[in-house]
Amino acid sequence: MHFHDDALFPENQDKLVITVAPYGPEWEVDDFPEDLPLSMDEHVQQAVDCFEAGATVLHIHVRELDGKGSKRLSKFNELLGRLREAVPEMILQIGGSISFAPEGEGAEAKWLSDDTRHMLAELDPAPDQVTIAINTGQMNIMELMTENDTRGTSLERPELVETYREMTVPAGPTWVEEHLRRLQAAGIQPHFQLGSIPQLETVERLIRRGFYTGPLNITWVAIGGGLDGPNPYNMMEFIRRVPDGASLTLETLMRSVLPVNTMAIAMGLHTRCGNEDNLWAPRGGKITSADQVRQLVRVAGELGREVATAKEAREIYRIGESYADADETLAQAGYAPNRRPGQVGFTHYAQHQNV
Numbered sequence: 044m045h046f047h048d049d050a051l052f053p054e055n056q057d058k059l060v061i062t063v064a065p066y067g068p069e070w071e072v073d074d075f076p077e078d079l080p081l082s083m084d085e086h087v088q089q090a091v092d093c094f095e096a097g098a099t100v101l102h103i104h105v106r107e108l109d110g111k112g113s114k115r116l117s118k119f120n121e122l123l124g125r126l127r128e129a130v131p132e133m134i135l136q137i138g139g140s141i142s143f144a145p146e147g148e149g150a151e152a153k154w155l156s157d158d159t160r161h162m163l164a165e166l167d168p169a170p171d172q173v174t175i176a177i178n179t180g181q182m183n184i185m186e187l188m189t190e191n192d193t194r195g196t197s198l199e200r201p202e203l204v205e206t207y208r209e210m211t212v213p214a215g216p217t218w219v220e221e222h223l224r225r226l227q228a229a230g231i232q233p234h235f236q237l238g239s240i241p242q243l244e245t246v247e248r249l250i251r252r253g254f255y256t257g258p259l260n261i262t263w264v265a266i267g268g269g270l271d272g273p274n275p276y277n278m279m280e281f282i283r284r285v286p287d288g289a290s291l292t293l294e295t296l297m298r299s300v301l302p303v304n305t306m307a308i309a310m311g312l313h314t315r316c317g318n319e320d321n322l323w324a325p326r327g328g329k330i331t332s333a334d335q336v337r338q339l340v341r342v343a344g345e346l347g348r349e350v351a352t353a354k355e356a357r358e359i360y361r362i363g364e365s366y367a368d369a370d371e372t373l374a375q376a377g378y379a380p381n382r383r384p385g386q387v388g389f390t391h392y393a394q395h396q397n398v
Contacts, residue, residue, distance in 0.1 A: 044285050046310075056311035057359050058351035059343050062262075062292055063098035064319035065089045065332035066105070068112045068142050069184060069207065071197040078318050078331040081106055087125045089332065090133065093317070096336035099356035100134040101126070102319065103170070104142060112142030114155060116162055123168050132353030134362060136172040136234060137163055140212075154211075157218045164225035171362050172234040172260070173226055176214040177242040181269025183208050184296070192297045192323065208268075219245075220254050227257065232362060235261045236294075238270025240284055251381055253369040258361035259289040259376040262315060265303065266296045273299040278306070288377030290359055297321050301338065308343050313359075 049055050065078070066086065072079045080086045090101050105113040105122050113119070119137065126135055140154045141163070154160070163173050185198070185208045193199050198207070226233050233255065237243050249255050263281050265273040271281065273295040285291050292313040295303045300321040304314040316335035324330040330338070343350055351359060366372045373380055379390045 044282050044287055044289075044291070050311060051309060053347040053349070056348055057290075057313075058349045058355050059308060059339075060100060060290070060292070060313040060351050060356045060359055061098045061336055061339055062100035062102055062136070062313070062315040062317075063093040063332055063336055064102035064138075064315060064317035065093055066103065067318035067322075068104040068106075068138070068140075069198070070318065070322075072106070072110045074196040074198075075318060075322055075329055078322075078329070079106075081108065081110060083121060083125065086122055087129050090126055090130050092331075092333040093336050094130045094133050094353075096333040097340040097350050098133075098336045099351055099353045100136055100172075100360075101130070102136050102138055102174070102315070102317065104138050104319070114142050114159075116141075116166060119163075120167055123166060123170060127168055134172065134353070134356055134360060135170040136174060137166065137170045139163065139174040139176060139236070154213055157213065160218075161222060161225055164222075164229040164231060169229060169231055171357075172232045172360075174236045174262070175219070175222060175226075175233045176212045176236050177219060177245050179213050179215050180211065180238075182210045182212045182266075183268025184210065184266060186268035187266065187272060187296060187299075189297075196322075211269075219249070223249065223255050227255070227365065230363075232257060232260065232360070235259070236264050237261055237281075238264040238266070240281060243281070243284055247378060250372050250376065250378065251369055256366045256368060256372045258364050259286065259372075260292075260360050261285060261289050262292040262294050264294050265299075266294070273303050275306070278303070282310070282312070286377035288375050294320060298323055298325065300335070301325060301342075304339055305342050308339065308346055308348055311348075314339050 067079050070079055072081050080089045105118045107113045185204055197203055223233060235246055265271045271277040292315050293303050293307040294315040300316055307314050317332040322329050340350055366375055382390055
């Protein structure tokens, strides 16, 4: 992304899109019963509260009444139907793992099978987005957590710590290509969850080869454990490599969430918060997902940056758009064009149009 001299002036920035992830699949309800929904009514009310606070994108997981993460797509259909009535303008974004929480004592923390995750393209009503991971790899969500982060929660239990330490993300090339095909055929926008530059490079190759032909919406997932950590050097290099036509959200975990989001707001990027990412206020004590949204709205206000309405967020994310082919997608994203047969040297659009 290119920053002009006036890029930090809020009047030259897109309005702020706030994503909230208020369903915390890694936590047990008793970890924060005031903010971790159990019943379907509580799931819906959580969305309403966060929308009214200023969030316009809702990252969705679902719990069963026993408190465990639901792996039943029928529960997602039920929640999506309720949400379309309760928060009709909100961008509904399904978490692509469905649920990675262990199903019971001694069970593994793991993403669901390839075939099951493909069925997210068949949800009814359809969500606006499904998040997609790129390249199989480690997802050790415990690596950056401190004793203060986990004190008094289920993540103090050694068996849970161990299974979350060993969690991996299955996202090999055959699955990714097929998943992108199914989501696009269903009119669902993929939202790319990327934790490193090699993953970003893979997305570029997918676009160049025609596997994805739509707007490029990316979240940088800086949670460590196989992905980038929230080091500003990592962050700025990732931002530098993202093309200008993409939208970029920054995500991290626990008490790094607020400072990273503050930097995102200042730089004209977008933010993510909620109990899936963090439970703790800066000075101690727990903070609800809706209050985390309000916190970002206040920070944006201090910096003079306007918060997007739901309609404006849809325009920024270009929900519902698709492109004819790889060439159009590359141009819309801000990547250099593909090399034509016999073309030499570096490619750029002025040259491409005159060839």
